[in-house]
Amino acid sequence: MLVTLVLWLNTISNSIAQILLAPVAWLPGWLSASLIASVTGIVMLFVFKQTSNQSALKRTRNQIKANLIALSLFKEELRVCLRVQLTLLAQAGRLLALSAVPILVMAVPMCLSLAQLSLWYQARPLACGEQAIVTVHLKPTNNEVLPEIELTPTSAVDVTMGPVRVPASNMICWKIEAISRGLHDLTFEWGEQIFTKELAISNSFLPVSRERPSSNPSSMLKYPRERPFAADSPVQSIQIEYPDRVSWTSGTKSWMAYWFFTSLIAAFVARPLLKVDF
Amino acid sequence: MTIHTVDQLIDNMSLAYIGPGAGFALAGTFLAVFGAIFSALTMFLFWPIRRLMRLILKRHPPRKPRFKRVVILGLDGLDHSLTTRLLDEGKLPNLAALRSQGSFHSLGSTLPPISPVAWSTFQTGVNPGKHNIFDFLSPDEKTYQPKLSSVEILSAARRRSVWPFNMTIKRPEIRMLRKSQPFWSILSKYGIFNCIIRVPITFPPEKLHGVQLSAMCVPDLRGTQGTFSQYTTRPKVGNQKTGGDVHYVQQTGNVIVGHLVGPPHPTHTDQGHLKQHFTVTFDDRDQATLAIDGAKFKLIPGEYTDWISVKFRAGWNLSIQGVCRFLLLSTQPIFDLYVTPINIDPEYPAMAIGYPPVYPIYLAKRQGPYATLGLAEDTWGLNEEVLNDEHFLQQCTDIDQERELMFFDSLDKVPTGLCVCVFDGTDRMQHMFWRYLDKEHPARPLHIPATFETAIEDLYVRMDELVGRTMAKCHDKDNVLMVLSDHGFNTFRRGIDLNRWLEENGFLVVNEELRDKDYLAGIDWTKTKAFAIGLTGIFINLRGKFSQGIVEPGIEADTIRDQIASQLGQLIDPQSGSQAIKRVYQATKVYRGPYKENAPDLIVGYASGYRVSWDAAVGRSSQQIFHDNRKAWSGDHCVDPSVVPGVLFCNHEILTESSRLLDIAPTILDLFGCPIPEYMDGKVLSVGSRQTGELIPKDDLVLAGGGVQ
Secondary structure, eight states: OHHHHHHHHHHHHHHHHHHHTGGGGTSOHHHHHHHHHHHHHHHHHHHHHHHSOHHHHHHHHHHHHHHHHHHHHTTTOHHHHHHHHHHHHHHHHHHHHHHHHHHHHHHHHHHHHHHHHHHHHSSOOBOTTOEEEEEEEEOOOSOSSOOOOEEOOOSSEEEEEEEEEEGGGTEEEEEEEEOSOEEEEEEEEETTEEEEEEEEEOSSOOOOOOEEOOSOHHHHHHSOSSOOOOTTOSEEEEEEOOOOOOOTTTSTTTHHHHHHHHHHHHHHHHHHHHTOOO | OOHHHHHHHHHHHHHHOOOHHHHHHHHHHHHHHHHHHHHHHHHHHHHHHHHHHHHHHSOOOSSOOSOSEEEEEEETTOOHHHHHHHHHTTOOHHHHHHHHHSEEEEEEOOSSOOHHHHHHHHHHOSOHHHHOOOSSEEEOTTTOOEEESSEEEEEOOEEEEETTEEEEEEOOEEEEOOOSOOHHHHHHHTTOOEEEEEESSOOSOOOOSEEEEEOTTOOOTTSSSOOEEEEEOSOOOSOOOTTEEEEEOOEETTEEEEEEEEEEOSSOGGGOEEEEEEEEEESSSSOEEEEETTEEEEEOTTOBOOOEEEEEEEETTEEEEEEEOEEEEEOSSSOEEEEOOOEEOSSSOSSOOEESTHHHHHHHHHHOOOOOSTTOSOHHHHHTTSSOHHHHHHHHHHHHHHHHHHHHHHHHHOSSEEEEEEEOHHHHHHHHHHHHHOTTOTTOOSSOOHHHHTHHHHHHHHHHHHHHHHHHHSOSTTEEEEEEOSOOOEEEEEEEOHHHHHHHTTSOOBOGGGTTOSTTTTBOTTTOSEEEOSSSEEEEOBBTTBTTOOBOTTHHHHHHHHHHHHHHTTOBOTTTOSBSEEEEEEHHHHOOSTTGGGSOSEEEEEOTEEEEOHHHHTTOOOSOSEEEOOSSOOEEOOSOGGGOOEEEEESSOBOOSSEEGGGHHHHHHHHTTOOOOTTOOOOOOOBOOOOGGGOOOGGGSOOOSSOOO
16 A cells, blocks of 8 residues: 555656756756755745644744753842743743644655755766666575576676675676666566666766665655665565766756755745744 | 675665755754753753852842832823723723722823823933824924934945845944933843833834834834825826835736835946836636735735835845735726835844844744834825725734734743833824714714724723733732833814914015925915924024025024914814813923923914914915815824823822822832933832732733733
8 A cells, every 4th residue: 555655656756857857957066955955945845834733833933942941030039930840841842842843744755855866966867877776675585596687788788797696695797887878777687587677877867766665665765766666576676886976966866965054045045935933 | 885784874874864954953952952942951051150140240120129020011102081981981991990000190202292202201210302202203403304303313224235145244324312311221120020012212223131023113124104005996196105116917817926125226326216016817707816026915905914024135045035915905897906015024034123133033933923013003004995804904903913922921931120112003093093082073984984983092992901911910919010102192183284373473484386385385484483293393594504494593593482372372263262272382391401492482382273284294385274084094093281291000009199200210210229310301100019918810811812921
């Protein structure tokens, strides 16, 4: 049930992202990262306004401010200050409770958005001539010998090493080398059965699916681009170790932090215009 | 960074971050929690040190304070005779309980018995000759134009505009004209905490140990003492409304466009006043929507909106904020909209209206916007028949509710020290509704709505309930609760045009063509020896004092004073045949102190039922001396002080026979063990113990009513 739901959500988010995030492919990384963060910040702020009890939030926030001022105005009275502090704690709890509804409403879209953004910024595609490790995770069985799965070289990719079988971890690894640019499919064959995994080769931006996941809702949310393997499939997941993208705005190590702060700043700037209390 | 670590990061951060709004809310929550814990720890750590420092460094009262807390509840204008009658009729059970716990006395007011003078005496413990407040208004010695007697605005705020920035070069310079010092300043010197809420003549706010919210003379955003606005589709008529502006608007389709008039432009004075546009759109026959400053509000006929924040922009980075309430009076066939004077927004005050400046902000954050205007209840709106009785009553009770919230918060926050709060709605409502109490009043309507038949009594009963709620909060034995008024009240049936009397008796000459002009503009100063303006007295046109003075100080002036005092004292109302004036007082004889020269030369003590006429109050001279008062403003207290004593209730016995407002300041100082300065004119009232045998259990107090619990 949950798997179907996530699958359904991923299908929708992939379709929307395909349109909305298309400009990322041709915009400079810093610009697309800034634009996306700003727009999502403002959209989230708007959603927050619509889903929260604004007047109650404003009242509570004002009460908190009043109590903080009271601490300085009436500081001579220890008992009064303690009472004010207790009230302050209660109001902080109330503020948290008032934020619960928007948090719940926004949690799912936010996870889906971050997963879509991670396709673009979490890693960069392989450059031509660059090598990467491909790992196939198999379903644990009682057999001590791993199945004879083959990765066929194509005109886009060459297999330079492998397969290396690790029975203890139920995985088989290959080293591949990128040959021509574009989004390609790696094809794995085991007897009659064929398993595929998307491979991105480019010198610029392409959506990079680092893993084709198993039918696990959490993995599916993290890696939304490819359809998950069925629960009874002998292959559970296939990973490609892409290189890191180096940039402080749209690079592997910092894109999310940059996105957080830019969206916060955008929301902060838009707050008086949208008249939002938080 | 490995893929594994990044995945974890995505997991953690996406769970923690759910959008900027909620993110800020969460951050705010944690900040508040950390703030509370941090401040609690800091307080615990430093409290003993602070306490020790206070013990060592601060001045302490030479005697041990007799009580931990003194609470003074001021009910402006609560009349002694009426209170006594209602007490006897059993209609004021809480005040009766207070009387049985302690005492009830009449409280001698000041000469003249009007609020600015009386509350100045209350707070300073001196006669007007020492505190310099003799009336609401006094004539300017150069121009004869009336000016506020308690506040002088020496310079407006100076701002320099270097596009796109606007900088405040100099803050507005506002000077308090009340001299001497309030007794809470003395208490402050001895480290006693004070909470002073809306005591008249506390603007501009003065430094004290504690908190203070200013009252009388706090202007509206336009700088006036309260200018209401009326927007109407009625045909234009010539006459101006006193205390308000009428804007003639046109209806286009179902929309009416208007603008609020705000403060003068702070940087480009030639551009006049700042404005804020608004539209009123009729939704159906009985409702409309007000759109102002990007927000929308429902307008329902006869119902006030809440306080609406209005921003007047003078540049992209400079705005002045006010608050006002809208009241849709009618939609069809005539559109009529009333807007209260635009009060200084307490949350973003354009000038200091309290001490410390953050105190009004604290109150606004705590309880929402509130009326900050000195005379907050719009008596002119009712007097000019823009508002009706219900509207005015609603305004008064709303303001009382706001005040009660502030007052009860102070009672919760100040367990030790002095709490003073003045409710002035009592004064305003008695001014406007006395015609329902006085069956002989010329302004009494033929048919009185049932709600207003007992309007004044109902007011006293409401105040009694407030007293009950206050008593419940001052139940401890070491709390002194005083309920007092600055003066009483009386009917105002007939107005006496002092200028006309002076004219008929040869002391004043009027230029006939300018007779209708306000503010003494019609007076021929070359021939005028005495004139009247304001509510209380007569000024001699002294040479050397006034720019066009013709009377020599000394013998000539004394002779004129004597003549006027004796002749005016004999004035008989031809309609009733009774004496209209009890006594005429000479300032030089009744006041003591360095400022008595600033007083009107003669203070008129009117007999019951009389007061200065509306014309004379604004410096006009009409065609006759006596006028029936047909205005809603039907009760007054600008009479001889003996006619309108105030009240003094205390939950402790007061043994002194006769109490005066003048005595309150030294009495409070004495209760806190502080020395009484020699300059004070009042005497310490002997405050005994509480009648413990008759201590009313908290639960037995009558706490009914819509007050704030």
